[in-house]
Amino acid sequence: MKWVTYEAGAGERTGILDGETVRGLAPGTTLAGLLAAGALVEAGDDARRAPTEVLGTDDVRLLAPLPRPVSIRDGLCFLDHLRGCHRALGRDESLHPAWSENPGFYFANADAIVGPYDDVPVAPGSTMFDLELEVAAVVGTGGRDLDPRRAEEHIVGYTFYNDWTARDHQLRDMAQGIGMGKSKDSAITLGPALVTVDELEPFRRDGRLAFEVSASVGDRELTRGSLATMDWTFGELLAYVSRGADLTPGAVVGSGTVPGGCLLEHVDTPDLAAFTGWLQPGDVVSLRGEGLGETRQTVRPARPVIPLRDGA
Template sequence: MKWVTYDAGAGPRAGILDGSTVRGLPAGVTLLSLLGDDRLAEAGESARRAPAEVRPLAEVRLLAPIPQPPSIRDALCFLDHIRGCYRAMGRSAELDPVWFQTPAFYFANPAAVLGPHEDVPIAPGCGMFDFELEIGAVIGRGGRDLHPDQAERHIVGYTFYNDWTARDHQLRDMAQGIGMGKAKDSAITLGPALVTVDELEPYRQEGRLHLDLSATVNGIEIARGSLADMDWTFAELLAYLSRGTELRPGDVIGSGTIPGGCLLEHVDTPDMATFPGWLRPGDTVRLDGTGLGETNQTVRPAPAMFPLRTGY
């Protein structure tokens, strides 16, 4: 099934996509409340048989499937993305051995989540605004100290994850050396739907989801790749993330950016032919993927910034 959170004018509610319509559950029932105790499938059948309301998809506003997840962790599971970023910054693309020992990740901001068609303001004070093409796995059943052979069973479904990044702020974060800060703090897009794992089984081969993914800016393709090319699988990632701690229903786990799936990686291309410049107000960014639908968002000017000190 494809689960959405939508607003038809009376506040957010959960429902399932059924062609060009949304079949809604009763008001007050959230997608998050259905996770963790195997109620999701039953609720989906109820929405299909006897929905509380039926709305044309074109007449509702899609929100993020889980508008404010309990937590968000973004990983870096495509190592060629890291190599591409290093080259763009003039560094050696040779990776330290630690990248092959455990997956890297950082915590992101649940309050920054946007829906799949919402405008995206540039981060305050940013002159190098970027998108990142990723997939988010949503935890359906909690657990800790998961075994890699079992961990993937805790995923209820997948959705797009656009990790909007202020690259100039990221340079400062890196110089300070304690991890991602304001670079990743302003916007994360999730949506358009939470696509359950059973819906995507036809695309599974040899334990990997072969989902073709692409990103365009103003209609020009910037990136194309496959989720199957992850160097660290979601099973390995969840096993690592759950070591000594609890993964909770509704937690969102980002895959990391597919190789080439951001503007930064194209800065060093010959004559910069595939680098259209950093995102500017009025630009539109679209993500597409097999079985996942699409996100389509317009970049807007940054809100005013109040300096702490001169220039900062």
């Protein structure tokens, strides 16, 4: 099934995509609530047999399938992405041994979720605004200290994840040395749908999802890659993030960026300030993938920066 959250003039609603229609459930039903109650399969049957409303996709505004997830973690499971970023920054492309010991991840901002067709303003004060092509797994069954061989059984489905990033803010975050801060908190796209694992089973090869995804800015395709090239699998990532910590239904866990899936990796000079290809107001950014659909968003101007202190 392809689960969506949508708006058609009467507040947020939840339903399933069925071709060119949305089959909606009763007002007050949310995807997060269905996941928490373990009631997704039954609700999907209800939506197919006896929906509360049936609307054309042109008559609804699709929101993020989980507009307010209980938590978000973003992994880094494609190590070639990290090597590409090091190369762009003029650094040694060899990686610290820690990257082969466990997948890296950080906690992201669950209040920054935007829908698959929402406009996205540049982060305030940024002149180096970037996209990141990712896929997120959504937890359906909670757990703790998961076995990496079985952890994927806790995933209910997948959705696109665009981790919009202010690279200039990121350089400052890295200088402070306490993790991702203002570089990562302005927007995260989820959508257009939460695609359940059974829908994507035809793409499974040797224990991995082997479907292609791509990112474009305007008419230019930035990259195309496959989830089959993940250095760390979703099962390994979920096992690691659940080590000594609870994963709850509705938690979102990002894959990290598909190699080449951000503008930073396409910088062709060590002088980052000389790169002129950062996102600009009016740019249209799209993520596409077999089974997952497409996001399409327009970049808008940043809001003015309010100084923290006089003269600063």
